[in-house]
Each structure stands twice: as structure tokens, then as C-alpha cells.
Amino acid sequence: MTRREIFLDNVRKNKPKSLPLPAQFEPDRNLFADPVESFVRMAETVGTKVLRVNNETAVRDYVETELPVKGRVISPMEVLAGLAEPVPPGLPHMLQDCEYAILRGRIGVAENAAIWLTDQDMGQRVLPFITQHLCLVLAEDEVVALMPDAYAQIADDAYGFGTFIAGPSKTADIEQSLVIGAHGARSLTILLMNRNASRGADQLMFAGHNNHMSQ
Amino acid sequence: MITESKAHAGRRGKIGLFVPCYVDQFYPSAAIATLNLLEKLGYDVGFPSGQTCCGQPLANSGYEHLTAPVNNHFISLFAGYDYIVGPSGSCVLHIKEHLHGMQEAEAARIRSRVFELVEFLTDVAKVNSLRAHFPYRVGLHQSCHGQRGLGLSSMSERTLPAFSKPAQLLSLVAGLELVPLDRIDECCGFGGTFCVTEEAVSAKMGKDRVADHLKNGAEYITGADLSCLMHMEGILKRQKSQVKVLHIAEILNAETIHATV
Amino acid sequence: MGNTAYKDHAALSAGFNRDEGRVDWHDQTLWFVRQKRDRLSQGIPDWEDLREAASAIKSHTLSNIDTYLETFEKNALANGIHIHWAPDAVSHNQTVLEILQRHNISQLVKSKSMLTEECHLNDFLEQRGLEVTDTDLGERIVQLAKEPPSHIVLPCIHKKKEEIGELFHVHLGTPAGLADPQQLTEAARQDLRKRFLTRRAALTGVNFAIAETGEFVVCTNEGNADMGAHLADVHIASMGFEKVIPGRKELGIFLRLLARSATGQPITTYSSHFARPRDGQELHLILVDNGRSRQLGRDDFRASLKCIRCGACMNTCPVYRRSGGHSYHTAVAGPIGSILAPNLDMAQFKDLPFASTLCGSCSNVCPVKINIHEQLYKWRQVLVRHGHTDTKKTAAMKAMAYTLSRPALLNFAGKSLRFALRYAPLAINNPLNPWYRQRDMPAAPAETFAAWYHKNRKGANR
Known part of the structure; x- marks a missing residue:
């Protein structure tokens, strides 16, 4: 018998009689009134800086004027063409001196401030981890309340790699002292575009006097 | 076996008083207070003689298979009572979970009718007032088997509404001030034979538990399980502390100011 | 183990208790984690329902585990993942070795995997001349100290920062006396970056494997699993078969429970879903039994396989907090370890089910509602029935x-x-x-x- 057969044979011999999969769990949604506000608050508690911006143009403005960077800035986002280096193909090791990576997230989760993105958003899988600092761009209407909502959206998406990122890399392995910047990014900034911005409209100019209002 | 007339002799039913072995030997005053309380509430309380032990020390040591004679003895003593009530959460829990015997129907009946004193007072007797008076600062020890096993109190690790049946009863006692604890339901480390087989950890747990009560100004430590109280008393005495342990029955039964022994 | 005299939990924890100040510190540190967990779990109004759902999903999955494993295999193969079946620890270790040898790789980085601790993979590879670098900070620290982890989530929770500073001084060249967690972490980051960039193979654990998609999920806060996996030519993931769950929908439940229970965080920093190898990379997944099927067949102990390795039962356990993880002399310490280990070796771990007061806090903190303290009681009965008790005790009990x-x-x-x-x-x-x-x-x-x-x-x- 192959190892596979031995393995499955042992499992079959020992498994109990089948129990049903429980009915789909319906989560309590009374966790918060406003998912976006909760997302922002939660992000800040996990060590993330959140900046509210109008739209992708404001993202570009931010990168142009505010990014305190010496060194490589890398982003696959088209709107940042000319400001940030596109993700180089080839060996991922080439990204080792990346100072700042700016990536477009797909889904934000209010209950834990995690942002979902896939390898299609990264260019190179290692980029959000190997970069010294990470910036994720998300639109307010991409924020969902709970993890089950996120998976309802992900559903059967095909990706090679996807990850939820909630905050900068951290550890508390030494005496439970929280240290930011373990192996991954030392900081995470979320550029949160307002509700209409992601749909390409930029009529909401009332917030325009302060494109990167810190929350 | 108790007769039918005996079973219904009391106004509110006939109780078989279950006095665990170590209570009988070392803490008779707790058993006396239990008896008095139940009698004051209008129950007819019998004390079947020849009680030994519930068998828990055997079972918790892995020898449940040796408990058959102990179980059968217990069943023969307590068959026929309306209720079986004991002042020890741990022993009552053991009976509730593990009593089986040759008369299995009677064993099942006992399992469903056995109560720890506090739960009996709150859930069956529905006590909502007491004449008790105990003008001291009291720390309440939530014994694990009573708390988690019998459901005497909510648990700090669960996300459920908070309640405490012992605290509910203690709140009826005039003059008594319940002291807050840093850790409201940490185990005292007694654990039956654990207290000797794992002496180092057991004693450390006991010292830590006592320290929490002392730090928060308790003059008495009470609870619904004398085995935990015995453990903490051993620590207190070794530390030459003036703080005393007292079974909750003695506080609930304290109609005059308790004279410390 | 083996060549040194056998010391049981009571003896080892008596040793730990010789330094009472350290016991207090250890207890308070872990109690702090338990309190963080309480705050987070109490923030979820339907926490208890969530636990119940997770437990029922695991019951269902375990009762159909063969089907789910085959579905997972089929989908993972279609994704381009190589699947290996390891009935025991030795075959697991050999599989890892063979993969590495095929690629002429003699050095690898490894993120946290309690399974590889259970299989003693590091020893196995090192004895054959390979070098393993543990990359989780806590695991790196205990590796440098030549000790096993003392906690499944907080591997070096037993170590003081001054001791870590001394280790780093010797091994990483940090200044003598340096004991600042921030600076020590930075030193480890610099050292491990070099290793991530130069090792061609990375081994990770697996938190969840998804049958319907053939992907697996690895959760870390540090990002070490990702740094290793995305830079390496060869990624090997090792998992006990009980990590399979039906679908992504179920992941949505487990990821809500895991980090809240483990460290009192709403989610780990990274929850990475590996579905396909990246271009040019080889991705291997090793499914391991190593006694799990035996445990699956034990009605009283099957539920222990629901464990998602959050460590909450350790943090809440008044005995664990005061005896330290090493007193359990097994890879997975604490209450859950005490019901898992006797399945691996009753004689060696006969003491562990007795290292408890049966207070029951473990069962009530457990995010998948394993009846841990009831299983401890039941293991006691089984151990005595199998004669794993000394004759004097039996005579006394009789x-x-x-x-x-x-x-x-x-x-x-x-x-x-x-x-x-x-x-x-x-x-x-x-x-x-x-x-x-x-x-x-x-x-x-x-x-x-x-x-x-x-x-x-x-x-x-x-």
C-alpha cells in the first residue's frame, strides 16, 4: 500500500458516523453602527495610520508631496505612474531595498481593520512584506462589517495568493512587549478614499481643503 | 430505605443531608449550620447515618471503576428523599455526574435531586430574605466545581450575563461587605489528590488565591466548597494570618454576630 | 528525553517553583494575555454562538474527514501543489528531507509549526547535516537557547528580556547588557532578513486547509511565514490532517475566533492564503497523521482534534501559568497538550492528565468548545486501566x-x-x-x- 492508502485507510477505519454541517451561521450585526468609522478606529488600535482622501488623484498628491522617502517607492497602481517604480519582474529578492510600497486593497473589514488583497494587486507576492513601509489604498465603499462578509465577496475568486493585512508587522514575543516592525513592514498607512471617489467621481470637494486629514 | 410517610413529613419536602466525609470529620459546624438553615426554611431534614464518601477521590485519581461499592452504599442511604443537599459543590458535582449503581433508576433519581446548598437555597427554596447578620468584610471564593460544574456563578472566560448565586445569598446578610477580588474566579489549587501529588503548584495556587483576598481587605474568606476553604485555611494558618475561612452556610445562618473561634 | 532520567510534571514544576518571583512574573504575563482575550471576546455579542458554530463545523468535518481530505487533495493538485501523505512523524521528516535533497538544499527557514516540533524535524534534519533557522522571533530565541518552545503561541514566554539579550549578545553580536525588546527585535530582524534572502527553501505550518479550493491559510503577526515562502524556490507546508475545513465560508468563522482567543487581537496581522505556487516556485504540502487517526477513533478523545492551536487554554490554566510550558515535557503544553500527548505515548505522558485541578476554565475558554477538563478526567481512567500507575497507588486506592x-x-x-x-x-x-x-x-x-x-x-x- 502507498502511504496515501495507509493514511486514508486509517482515517476511514477510525472516523465516526457522519454529523451534518450546521446551518449557516448568521452573525450578530449589532457590533457597530457605522462600519467605516469602526474600520478606522480599529485600524488605529492595531497600529495603522489612516488618512482620509477624496480619490485616486488625492492618493497621487499624497505620494508626491507627503511621502517622507529616500529610497525606492514601488507600486503597481497606474495612477502612480511616474511617481513610483512599477513592480520589477523576476527574482523577488530584487525588492529587498524597497522602502515604500503602495498597493490597492480590495476589501476592508470593519471588525478587525484587515484589508484583503491578492497577488494580482501585489505584482510580486513578497512586496507587501519585504517593503520597509506599506501603504494600502482602499475606498470606503469597499469596507464590509465582518469577516463572513469579506468571504461572501471573495467567494470563489481565483487567485494564486491572497492575504488579509491588519496593521504593521509586529511581535510581542519578548515579555509581551509590543514591538512594531518584526519581519514585515514597519508601518502601515491606509489611504481611505471617500465613498464616491472609487467610482471615479470627484464632485465631493467639500473635503478637498484637506486631502489627507488624519483621523 | 425511607418510608413514604417520612418522605412527605416536612412542609416543604424531605431532605437527605449529605455531609461529605471531610466535612463530617473537620468542619462539623458547617454541617450544623446547613442543617439549621434547611430546618428554618421549613424542610424536614434527615441525616442518614453511615455516610462515608462520594467516591470522588477515587474517580479523580483514575479509579472510577473501583467506586461501585461506594456508589451502591450512597444510593442505599439516599434513596427515597425528595432532595439530597450537601454543603460541598465538588462532592455534589461528582454525584451528579458519576453516580451509577445496581439500582440505576434510583441512581438517576438521586443525580437529578442532589443539590449543593447554595443552589438549593436559590433555585429550589427560592430564598429571598434572611435574618442573618455578619458585619465583616468577606471575600467570596468561587469554587471551580460549583461555579463551572454546577453553574453557581457565571465564569469570567465566558461571554454571558454575569451572576453569582453565592453572592446573591450573601447580599441578603445584614452588615456583610463583599470585597472585590483582582481575579474573581481563579482556582485555589486544591484539586483533591492534586494538592499532594503536585504539591509545589498546588501550594503556589493557594498562596496566590489567599493573597488576592488579603490584598483586598477580606476578614473572612467564604465559599460553597469546604475543600477549597480547607486548602486556603492551611495557607492562612501557616502564614499566621488572622483571616478566617468560613463555609457560606455559617454566614447565612449567623443570626447573632459571629463569635470567632 | 530518553537518556536523561524521567521527570514528571510534578517534579519539573517543583523545579520551576523554586524561583517564586519568576512564577509570579510568568503567571501575570499570561494572565495579561487572558485578560486581553476577554476584552476582545466580550466585544463580540454572539461569541458563544460563534464558538458553538466552530465546534459543530469541526465535528462535521472530522466525521467526514476522508472525503474532505480527498477533495482537498484533488483541488490542491489542480492548483499545482504537490501533496504528500505522511502516516507518521518519520515519514513526514523523510519527505521534507527528500524534497530538500532533490533540490540540493541544505539550509531552510522555518516559520512556526508545532507539528514539526511534534515530529522533532529540526533534530532530524540537523543530524543529517542540514541547517534549520526558526524565523518566528520567539522560536528563534528558544532555538538559540537550545530549548523547545514553552507555549504554542508565545514560544519564549518563559524567558526574561535580559536572558534574551544575553543570547543575542552571544549569537547576534548585540552589545552586552542590551535588554530592550525593541532593539532586540530589530537585531533579530536584521539577522533573519539575511537568512530569508539567502535560503532557497521555506517551511511553514498551516492554520487551515480549505477543501473546496485546495488552498491553505497561514496566520502570523510577524510576517515571517510570508517572508520565507515568497522568497524561497521551494515552499513546504506541513499540516496535521485535522486542519482541513470545508470552505472559505467556514474560514470566516474560524478567523474571527483564532486571534481573539490567542492573543486578544481582532485578527493576526497577516492571514495568508496560499492557493498556487508562484511562477517558478515549487509548493509542497505534507499531510500528517502521526496518531491523529487513532485519536479520531476514540469517542472520548476525538474532540481534541478540533483544536485550532490558539493557546487560550494555556493562558487561562492556573496550573500552566505556575508550572511553565517545559514542565509538560511535550511539544504542545498545557491542558490541550495533556489530552493530546497520552495518545502519542501513554507511558511517557501518563502524568499529564493529572497535572490539573479539573477547574474547567480550559473548556470554557476554548474557541471550539473542546471539553478539555472532561477529557483529562477520562484519560485518568484510561491510564489506570492500562496500568500506567504505580502499584502502591493502586493498592492505596483499593x-x-x-x-x-x-x-x-x-x-x-x-x-x-x-x-x-x-x-x-x-x-x-x-x-x-x-x-x-x-x-x-x-x-x-x-x-x-x-x-x-x-x-x-x-x-x-x-
């Missing part, structure tokens, strides 16, 4: 059973004890009595309750 069913005998025994306590306390209050070492015996009352009752309520009853 004598106790005999006495307890004979009231006259017990009455006599009780009287003797009370007599001894009253009139010859030193006979009992001596250091050979383990109770007496740190605790006084109860005062002996003049009479028993039974005697009092006979005098005061005479004729009241039969």
Missing part, C-alpha cells in the same frame, strides 16, 4: 474503596486521623507530608458532625 463502602471502618479511620491531629499534630504536621510543607492541617474538632447529630437530634431519623 484500600480506600474498601473503607469508603464500610462506614464503621471509615469512622475508625477518621477518628484516628482526628485523634492524631488533636493529640499528636507533629506526627502529621511534618515535612514528609506534602500537604504540610506549605500548609497547616485543619484543626481537629472535638467531635464529628455525626456524633453531634446523634446527641442533638437523637431520634430524628432512623
Whole structure:
């Protein structure tokens, strides 16, 4: 018998009689009134800086004027063409001196401030981890309340790699002292575009006097 | 076996008083207070003689298979009572979970009718007032088997509404001030034979538990399980502390100011 | 283990308790984690329902585990993942070795995997001349100290920062006396970056494997699993077969529970879903049994396989907090380890189910509702039935059973004890009595309750 057969044979011999999969769990949604506000608050508690911006143009403005960077800035986002280096193909090791990576997230989760993105958003899988600092761009209407909502959206998406990122890399392995910047990014900034911005409209100019209002 | 007339002799039913072995030997005053309380509430309380032990020390040591004679003895003593009530959460829990015997129907009946004193007072007797008076600062020890096993109190690790049946009863006692604890339901480390087989950890747990009560100004430590109280008393005495342990029955039964022994 | 004298949990924890200040520190550190967990779980109004759902999903999955494993295999293969089946620890380790040898790789980085601890993979590879670098900071620290992890989530929770500073001084060249967690972490980051960039193979654990998609999920806060996996030519993931769950929908439940229970975080920093190898990379997944199917067949202990390795039962356990993880002398310490280990080797781990007061906090903190303390009780019965107990104890228990069913005998025994306590306390209050070492015996009352009752309520009853 192959190892596979031995393995499955042992499992079959020992498994109990089948129990049903429980009915789909319906989560309590009374966790918060406003998912976006909760997302922002939660992000800040996990060590993330959140900046509210109008739209992708404001993202570009931010990168142009505010990014305190010496060194490589890398982003696959088209709107940042000319400001940030596109993700180089080839060996991922080439990204080792990346100072700042700016990536477009797909889904934000209010209950834990995690942002979902896939390898299609990264260019190179290692980029959000190997970069010294990470910036994720998300639109307010991409924020969902709970993890089950996120998976309802992900559903059967095909990706090679996807990850939820909630905050900068951290550890508390030494005496439970929280240290930011373990192996991954030392900081995470979320550029949160307002509700209409992601749909390409930029009529909401009332917030325009302060494109990167810190929350 | 108790007769039918005996079973219904009391106004509110006939109780078989279950006095665990170590209570009988070392803490008779707790058993006396239990008896008095139940009698004051209008129950007819019998004390079947020849009680030994519930068998828990055997079972918790892995020898449940040796408990058959102990179980059968217990069943023969307590068959026929309306209720079986004991002042020890741990022993009552053991009976509730593990009593089986040759008369299995009677064993099942006992399992469903056995109560720890506090739960009996709150859930069956529905006590909502007491004449008790105990003008001291009291720390309440939530014994694990009573708390988690019998459901005497909510648990700090669960996300459920908070309640405490012992605290509910203690709140009826005039003059008594319940002291807050840093850790409201940490185990005292007694654990039956654990207290000797794992002496180092057991004693450390006991010292830590006592320290929490002392730090928060308790003059008495009470609870619904004398085995935990015995453990903490051993620590207190070794530390030459003036703080005393007292079974909750003695506080609930304290109609005059308790004279410390 | 093996060539040193066997020390059981009681002996090892007595050793740990020789430094009471350290016990206090260890207890308080872990209690702090438990409190963080409480705050987070209490923030979820339907936390208890979530636990119930997770538990039921695991029950269902375990009862159909063969089908789910085959579905997972089919989908993972379609994704381009190589699947290996390892019935035991040795075949797991050999599989890892073969993969590495095929690629002429002699060095690898490894993120946290309690399974590889269980299989003693590091020793196996090192004995064959390979180098393993543990990359989780806590695991790196214990690796440098040549110790096993003492906690499944917080591997070096038993170490003080000064001790870590000394290790780093010796191994990483940090200044002597450096004990600042921030600076120590930075030193490890710099050192491990070099290793991530130069090692061609990375091994990770697996938190969840998704049958319907053939992907697997690895959760870390540090990002070490991702740094390793995305830079390496070869990624090997090792998992116990019980990590399979039906679909992504179920992941949505487990990821809500895992980090809240483990460290009191709403989610880990990274929850990475590996579905396909990246271009040019080889991705291997090793499914491991190593006794799990045996446990699956034990009605009383099957539920232990629901464990998602959050460590909450350790943080809540009053015994674990005061005895330290190493006192359990097994890869997975604490309450959950004490019901898993006897399945691996009853003789070696016969002490662990007894290293508990059965307080029950573990079962109530557990995010998948494993009845841990009931299983501890049941393991005690099994161990005794299998003869894993000393004959003196059995004889004493038999004598106790005999006495307890004979009231006259017990009455006599009780009287003797009370007599001894009253009139010859030193006979009992001596250091050979383990109770007496740190605790006084109860005062002996003049009479028993039974005697009092006979005098005061005479004729009241039969």
C-alpha cells in the first residue's frame, strides 16, 4: 500500500458516523453602527495610520508631496505612474531595498481593520512584506462589517495568493512587549478614499481643503 | 430505605443531608449550620447515618471503576428523599455526574435531586430574605466545581450575563461587605489528590488565591466548597494570618454576630 | 528525553517553583494575555454562538474527514501543489528531507509549526547535516537557547528580556547588557532578513486547509511565514490532517475566533492564503497523521482534534501559568497538550492528565468548545486501566474503596486521623507530608458532625 492508502485507510477505519454541517451561521450585526468609522478606529488600535482622501488623484498628491522617502517607492497602481517604480519582474529578492510600497486593497473589514488583497494587486507576492513601509489604498465603499462578509465577496475568486493585512508587522514575543516592525513592514498607512471617489467621481470637494486629514 | 410517610413529613419536602466525609470529620459546624438553615426554611431534614464518601477521590485519581461499592452504599442511604443537599459543590458535582449503581433508576433519581446548598437555597427554596447578620468584610471564593460544574456563578472566560448565586445569598446578610477580588474566579489549587501529588503548584495556587483576598481587605474568606476553604485555611494558618475561612452556610445562618473561634 | 532520567510534571514544576518571583512574573504575563482575550471576546455579542458554530463545523468535518481530505487533495493538485501523505512523524521528516535533497538544499527557514516540533524535524534534519533557522522571533530565541518552545503561541514566554539579550549578545553580536525588546527585535530582524534572502527553501505550518479550493491559510503577526515562502524556490507546508475545513465560508468563522482567543487581537496581522505556487516556485504540502487517526477513533478523545492551536487554554490554566510550558515535557503544553500527548505515548505522558485541578476554565475558554477538563478526567481512567500507575497507588486506592463502602471502618479511620491531629499534630504536621510543607492541617474538632447529630437530634431519623 502507498502511504496515501495507509493514511486514508486509517482515517476511514477510525472516523465516526457522519454529523451534518450546521446551518449557516448568521452573525450578530449589532457590533457597530457605522462600519467605516469602526474600520478606522480599529485600524488605529492595531497600529495603522489612516488618512482620509477624496480619490485616486488625492492618493497621487499624497505620494508626491507627503511621502517622507529616500529610497525606492514601488507600486503597481497606474495612477502612480511616474511617481513610483512599477513592480520589477523576476527574482523577488530584487525588492529587498524597497522602502515604500503602495498597493490597492480590495476589501476592508470593519471588525478587525484587515484589508484583503491578492497577488494580482501585489505584482510580486513578497512586496507587501519585504517593503520597509506599506501603504494600502482602499475606498470606503469597499469596507464590509465582518469577516463572513469579506468571504461572501471573495467567494470563489481565483487567485494564486491572497492575504488579509491588519496593521504593521509586529511581535510581542519578548515579555509581551509590543514591538512594531518584526519581519514585515514597519508601518502601515491606509489611504481611505471617500465613498464616491472609487467610482471615479470627484464632485465631493467639500473635503478637498484637506486631502489627507488624519483621523 | 425511607418510608413514604417520612418522605412527605416536612412542609416543604424531605431532605437527605449529605455531609461529605471531610466535612463530617473537620468542619462539623458547617454541617450544623446547613442543617439549621434547611430546618428554618421549613424542610424536614434527615441525616442518614453511615455516610462515608462520594467516591470522588477515587474517580479523580483514575479509579472510577473501583467506586461501585461506594456508589451502591450512597444510593442505599439516599434513596427515597425528595432532595439530597450537601454543603460541598465538588462532592455534589461528582454525584451528579458519576453516580451509577445496581439500582440505576434510583441512581438517576438521586443525580437529578442532589443539590449543593447554595443552589438549593436559590433555585429550589427560592430564598429571598434572611435574618442573618455578619458585619465583616468577606471575600467570596468561587469554587471551580460549583461555579463551572454546577453553574453557581457565571465564569469570567465566558461571554454571558454575569451572576453569582453565592453572592446573591450573601447580599441578603445584614452588615456583610463583599470585597472585590483582582481575579474573581481563579482556582485555589486544591484539586483533591492534586494538592499532594503536585504539591509545589498546588501550594503556589493557594498562596496566590489567599493573597488576592488579603490584598483586598477580606476578614473572612467564604465559599460553597469546604475543600477549597480547607486548602486556603492551611495557607492562612501557616502564614499566621488572622483571616478566617468560613463555609457560606455559617454566614447565612449567623443570626447573632459571629463569635470567632 | 530518553537518556536523561524521567521527570514528571510534578517534579519539573517543583523545579520551576523554586524561583517564586519568576512564577509570579510568568503567571501575570499570561494572565495579561487572558485578560486581553476577554476584552476582545466580550466585544463580540454572539461569541458563544460563534464558538458553538466552530465546534459543530469541526465535528462535521472530522466525521467526514476522508472525503474532505480527498477533495482537498484533488483541488490542491489542480492548483499545482504537490501533496504528500505522511502516516507518521518519520515519514513526514523523510519527505521534507527528500524534497530538500532533490533540490540540493541544505539550509531552510522555518516559520512556526508545532507539528514539526511534534515530529522533532529540526533534530532530524540537523543530524543529517542540514541547517534549520526558526524565523518566528520567539522560536528563534528558544532555538538559540537550545530549548523547545514553552507555549504554542508565545514560544519564549518563559524567558526574561535580559536572558534574551544575553543570547543575542552571544549569537547576534548585540552589545552586552542590551535588554530592550525593541532593539532586540530589530537585531533579530536584521539577522533573519539575511537568512530569508539567502535560503532557497521555506517551511511553514498551516492554520487551515480549505477543501473546496485546495488552498491553505497561514496566520502570523510577524510576517515571517510570508517572508520565507515568497522568497524561497521551494515552499513546504506541513499540516496535521485535522486542519482541513470545508470552505472559505467556514474560514470566516474560524478567523474571527483564532486571534481573539490567542492573543486578544481582532485578527493576526497577516492571514495568508496560499492557493498556487508562484511562477517558478515549487509548493509542497505534507499531510500528517502521526496518531491523529487513532485519536479520531476514540469517542472520548476525538474532540481534541478540533483544536485550532490558539493557546487560550494555556493562558487561562492556573496550573500552566505556575508550572511553565517545559514542565509538560511535550511539544504542545498545557491542558490541550495533556489530552493530546497520552495518545502519542501513554507511558511517557501518563502524568499529564493529572497535572490539573479539573477547574474547567480550559473548556470554557476554548474557541471550539473542546471539553478539555472532561477529557483529562477520562484519560485518568484510561491510564489506570492500562496500568500506567504505580502499584502502591493502586493498592492505596483499593484500600480506600474498601473503607469508603464500610462506614464503621471509615469512622475508625477518621477518628484516628482526628485523634492524631488533636493529640499528636507533629506526627502529621511534618515535612514528609506534602500537604504540610506549605500548609497547616485543619484543626481537629472535638467531635464529628455525626456524633453531634446523634446527641442533638437523637431520634430524628432512623
